[in-house]
Amino acid sequence: MKIYVATLSGYLLAICSLFAQNKPLSPAPKRPVTDTYFGKAVIDNYRWLEDLNNQEVKDWFKTQGDYTNAVLDQIPGRDSLINTFVKYDALMSAQYSGVRRKGNRYFYRKTLPTENVGKIYVRDGKTGTEQLLFDPTTFVKGKTYSVSAYTPSPDGNKIVIGLQEGGGEYSTLRTLDVATKAFGPESITAVFGGNIDWLPDGSGFLYTPDNSADPKDPKAAIDTKARLHRLSSDPQTDPILFSRTKNPDLGIRPEQFPAMYFSDDHTQLYGRLESVDRRLTVWLASPAEVKKPAITWKKLTTPSDSVTAFVKVGSKLYLQSIKGASKGQILVTDADNPNPANATILLAQGQKNITRIVASKDYLFVTLSDGINETIRLYDTRTNTWNDIPLPFTGTAGVEPYDPAHNNDVQVYVMSWNNPVMIYDYTPEDRKLVSSVFYVPVQYPGVADLVVEEVEIPGHDGILVPLSIIYRKGLKRDGSAACLMSGYGAYGMSGTPYFSRRNLALLNKGVVLAETHPRGGSEKGQAWYQAGFKTTKPNTWKDFIASGDYLIKKGYTSPGKLIGMGTSAGGVLIGRAITERPDLFAAAISNVSCSNALRMENSLNGPLNIPEFGTVKDSTECMALYEMDALHHVKEGTKYPAVLCVGGMNDPRVVAWQPGKFAAALQNATSSGKPVLMQVNYDNGHFTEDKKVTFRNFANMYAFALWQAGHPDFQQANAQLNKVTVKK
Template sequence: MNYFLALTLTVLLLQKTVAQPALPPTPQRPVTDTYFGKTVVDNYRWLEDMANPETAAWFKAQGDYTNAVLAQIPGRDKLIDTFADYDSHLSVRYGEIKKRGNTYFYRKTLPTEKAGKLYMREGQKGAEKMLFDPAAYAPGKTYLMTAFTPSSNGQKLVIGLQEGGAELSTIRTMTVATKTFGPESITAVFGGEVSWLPDDSGFLYTPNNSMDTKDPKGNLNTKGRLHKLGTNPATDPDLFSIEKNPDFGIRADQYPIMFYSDDNTQVYGYLGTVDRRATAWVAPASEVGKPAIAWKRLCTVTDSVSSFVKLGNQLFLESVKGAPNGQILVTDATNPNPAKATVLLPEGKQRITRVGSSKDFLFVTLSDGINEKIRQYNPRSRQWAEVPIPLSGTTGLEAYDAAHSNEVLAYVSSWKQPTVVYDYDPVTQKLVSSLFDVKVDYPGVADLVVEELEIPGHDGTMVPLSLIYRKDLKRDGSAVCFMNGYGAYGNSSVPVFARQRLALLNKGVVVAETHPRGGSEKGQAWYKAGYKTTKPNTWKDFISSGEYLIKNGYTSAGRLIGMGTSAGGVLIGRAITERPDLFAAAISNVSCSNALRMENSPNGPVNAAEFGTVKDSTECMALYEMDAVNHVTAGTKYPAVICVGGWNDPRVIAWQPGKFAAALQNATSSGKPVLMQVNYDNGHFTEDKAVTFRNFANMYAFALWQAGHPDFQPAGVAKK
């Protein structure tokens, strides 16, 4: 099949095109399935076999073709330079600041560095010392630090390392005083997170079964394990799993995760899943290490508890049971009972978005759908108070050391406000600028306008829409508009400052952040209105947002770009298959595009709780409806599309966007290009700035080219 590798240069006289290699052909090999009486023909099932050399060659040829096309787009490389220039405005970036005793551990990244290094200092004003540089970990290889977890005494660290953006980390232990690694090397720990034992003699962790992100059994029947420092990880005992707890009803697709309360008096067994309703058990910390842990039920899905925090002898529960905007309940920590818990903070007009704590205080973040505020609660005085953050937008509090201190880092950001960081003392309620706050001034920010709107959806429901644009915008339909959407898992699109978005805004592009059903902008009901059988509302709200923008002169159909990422692949895939006339270009980034086949991917079973399962007749038909691949129709004039897949992606396997690209390439009659970008040095995302800048510049440049932006048009090509 050497035609997959053949890249014959030719000049394609197509609308808005450039000199480019020939598009690699994709054979159609029909496979017929019957789902509850419905016949479905899958022409691209063969692309799911990524271990097959023919499939690997197809992806390689598609990637080479795409790279050749993208390299010829004027403005692409300048966009990369702009991203790097904006990055250089921030003299240093801090992240994941954690305190143990008087020692601060943190990630620090300089503009000249691709990724962060691990540092420490004694006291905030102490001398800074570098502990670990992942770039120097293995010469000749590229490693990134996924996570670091200090022990309670700050003398040891567990560091998670990844290669190729896979997110499946190898974890190592480090002695802080000597900066030396211990003998442990434990593979396939998702994200590299662990929970240290109270005496710092080891840690709890849950590994995958394989480092292969394409292994269909890699994350099934996983086990919560205990590792004692200095022992062979191969002998680590199983403490929490289907085998260890056969009466708990644990499913194969659920992650059995164990972690301690902040005060280290309790251990929790938690079933990790995409279902926001927690299933968890609790036991005294002293039970860890016994032949069998004496677990007590903490909550189950019917309790609709999404998070819990222990302070003293009380357990505070965030629950949406009978309260779509959320409420805070309080119960006895030793014998928790959500059904008999007391309502501490009843449901209000504002939605509870996050709950956290310091040593003595509970913090609750509430949102009006766009802007957030934070309230604090003192269990001793039983008093509530407002946290006095002076700016509006997305806010947050993170305790430096919730077990031992009330010292808290506070932050706020918005669509046009770079993140501002404070230190906050809940005892005095004093907020001061943090040493970790870095002042920054970006070009063009002062000229930006933000509009928060509600527009009518397809069924009359009012749908939020956030617009950012330059104040000199002419609403005559001539502006290019970049419209982004997600709408899944109850995750809302919140106001945060993004340098890459600023690069578009400073080119006169209108940026539209949509808030379709499936998110939680309007609470639990908004989430459930874009979930499983109601999922069509998600892409229909996105379509309605585009129609509003065109009708009101912000843009026109020939200049509208749509983008969806990950689960937002359902949104963008079905938006362009339902309304191909509405868009000039679409970006389908690491996208769930073939919903009917998601359960056949390694990360698919765990996501059935969000999208549905083919094993249920009703949910199966809902999956078919949200499946973009199965709604591609031959002879349709589709917009220009760039699909993106990460070869090492553990969340959305690359054949999901790959099959969508193949279907569109064989079906479209518009003459507009359909590309399949393959990132071999990336997974679902990456911290590596060089890779990230290139990836987003590729997507943006392609879309801006096809939407007619003058900075991205090849010389000699007539505008249409």
């Protein structure tokens, strides 16, 4: 430890010296490793950076991170941007989320403007006296915690809380007595997120831990096991109920994540294989089976059934299906003897996509989308009638039941690019939206001056691609405005409208925001998703490029002002966009990005993602992975835009060496003289709830990009920052 501290101190002094002299960092050493994939030789010069436990690698990331911080700290406007985030956040006196009802008790998370993370509260009745139940900031003196998840018991007398420490994404589960606020003896580690489901009698709960809480451990999520914990028992003795080894006859693959939970009314037990494949694999059993040495499972749905969601209401199961219906349909089948193949069509495929289904005690709620904006229909299972829920404006909408097992009260929310979220209480029998007691109205500056355009632009192959453009009134379409263009295009996740205070801070500075809707999402249904999937993945970044070309052609921005941003799986999009069209962008943000697709299987979360991206073990899928691999498309001597790569050392979803290797390759290859920086977050994972960390993280990204895009608020008068580059 003493040697390590001394080493870091030396590097820190070196960084300060380099920055003071405006000298670039030394390029990362190239240590070629050649892999041959089905006859194709691929050279990986930065394989050595994958060993995050190696001291040299640790020092490389620390050096990169310190150098990047030194640059970012001197960008004018960065700290002002943080202050704007704080100011806008303070306009909402309190933020409520995750409201759940058990009996007459309402549990929820509330965050005040002065708080970096939320606290858990409880009240008797919606308008009862509020009681603080748990404050993560005072849990252990000297340590930083946040609540990843919380689940009250069926009677509301106890609650399981998932605790994350220091920006990590693994949780430790603790049980809390609601009346006494005393913790139980159990402490269960290595649970991703922290979600669990209680036994009907409240005597214990179901959960699935990873094998370790080390985000660098590639085997942490292999052969995981769903377990039962009885209150006050030793977690080390928790029996395994559902796993590949426990159930060898079920054909569970090592990378699939087995989860167990009950129907809302606790009349059925489900065993589900969590996967990125939208088509569910689920078995069902009687809840009484948890007491037996082995559960007798009955098949509910397989991928061939193409069921993407299901809910139980009364004696029926309602299935959201894409089988033969790209935009979705709702099927109904008997809950005790379900048969998706012979299920009755309740709501046939229409012009709109079916995006979500949820249920209350007697009602089914169906969210439908025209590709961007959503509407909600409700179905009364007792009278077999349909009605629409009236919404105050168009945008993203949804329903969250308070206690679906016992009543029909729900929350309805709606938001858009230029309308902050509004939350209502809705009782289906009355069909009235009433402002929720868990909603605080707020007015933000500049919102009334925002303009939203929803257009469709021709893609590279002539296919029309949706594009959302948001800007302030009075925009001159002369190419002078900086534009932040974001995209994702994976897992069938659509870029639905959302309101962001961070986005508002940029909009109020005259920045144009563009949300792309490339193939790989589900804006136009399942076919749109499959058109940006594995071998068709190039459509994703080509749609992104086409969107940028459109914005420039129409004068919203120009190549010297356009910023591209991709996050997580969107790293494929941004990485391949800048390697295919480096001339298109002034700057790019590659945030916790999948940048080395050929090596994703060698990380913790990689095997789980094989159904989405493919595997190197299949010749066709392997070549598709090579095509989407940004690292292996970096070319020496190319004038790349300024790039900020971001990685989290606590990230179990996209390991930090993915963006790290990409940054190293770009630093060695670029001939543009523009900076390529690697921001390393040691207090963050993929994301974090901590507002202080989040505000600084995003302010860093935006300030860097706007500096390079020439926004006047982020320029140094003497231009010395442009000399602090990382180049060969």
